[in-house]
Amino acid sequence: MNPAMRLESIERRFVQGEQRLTILDKAEMTLMPGEMVALVAPSGAGKSTLLHIAGLLERPDGGEILIDGKPCGTMDDEKRTAMRRRSIGFVYQFHHLLPEFSALENVMLPQMIGGQTRAQASERARRLLDYMRVGQRATHRPAELSGGEQQRVAIARAVANSPHVLLADEPTGNLDPQTSAYVFEALTALVRQSGVAALIATHNHELASRMDRTVTLSGGLIVPHSFG
Numbered sequence: 001m002n003p004a005m006r007l008e009s010i011e012r013r014f015v016q017g018e019q020r021l022t023i024l025d026k027a028e029m030t031l032m033p034g035e036m037v038a039l040v041a042p043s044g045a046g047k048s049t050l051l052h053i054a055g056l057l058e059r060p061d062g063g064e065i066l067i068d069g070k071p072c073g074t075m076d077d078e079k080r081t082a083m084r085r086r087s088i089g090f091v092y093q094f095h096h097l098l099p100e101f102s103a104l105e106n107v108m109l110p111q112m113i114g115g116q117t118r119a120q121a122s123e124r125a126r127r128l129l130d131y132m133r134v135g136q137r138a139t140h141r142p143a144e145l146s147g148g149e150q151q152r153v154a155i156a157r158a159v160a161n162s163p164h165v166l167l168a169d170e171p172t173g174n175l176d177p178q179t180s181a182y183v184f185e186a187l188t189a190l191v192r193q194s195g196v197a198a199l200i201a202t203h204n205h206e207l208a209s210r211m212d213r214t215v216t217l218s219g220g221l222i223v224p225h226s227f228g
């Protein structure tokens with residue numbers, strides 16, 4: 001089986017005034033299809049930076065990102081955008097849904113941008129919203145949904161184009177513990193059912209311990225993390 005994503009020798013540095021920060025220093029990681037990996041690291045360690053690089057939103061200073069075996073480092077911006085739309089789904093801490101569109105339309109949009117017809121997009125969006133148990137709220141706009149419902153819609157949108165890699169940055173970070181557990185369960189079920197490879201940054205050790213493995217950032221490297 002080929003890895004869904006492979007990070008090779010990734011480097012990322014920031015210069016801020018006198019300060020030179022090395023966030024990633026020849027960092028390596030392999031994500032296999034269907035694997036659910038927690039990324040746990042202190043604030044400021046570089047979790048978002050890593051997710052942005054893995055998601056082709058930001059270019060590293062060095063190294064290579066392979067999605068489904070295809071190297072993305074030398075792709076121009078247009079090809080990277082196409083690869084991102086086709087192969088990568090994102091979930092953020094705050095849902096980032098488009099406020100003027102309904103839940104259904106929010107899940108339809110990426111599919112229509114990807115070339116699906118309105119009817120195809122609508123059918124899949126309905127199925128995904130039902131699966132996430134927010135089907136009854138399909139016509140609601142984001143402001144008319146609870147925080148947990150917004151996140152479940154955002155997860156449905158992230159997987160709408162059947163990505164091979166799902167990247168999530170604190171997906172339950174702004175939810176109360178009970179809602180957080182509920183949203184996490186729905187996310188896990190979707191990951192298991194779809195076979196997508198998921199890398200999920202979280203501060204929640206309990207949720208992290210329920211994933212297949214946990215990694216952290218140390219000395220610019222991605223290393224296995226164990227609790228305790």
Ligand SMILES: Nc1ncnc2c1ncn2[C@@H]1O[C@H](COP(=O)(O)OP(=O)(O)OP(=O)(O)O)[C@@H](O)[C@H]1O
Nearest residue numbers: 014015016021023042043044045046047048049050
């Ligand atoms: N564009 C930038 N310019 C300079 N420094 C940056 C830039 N982006 C991030 N950093 C620095 O890199 C470090 C890692 O930031 P990042 O947002 O990846 O951390 P994080 O682990 O996601 O933190 P948190 O858990 O607080 O969200 C931080 O110290 C941050 O200040």
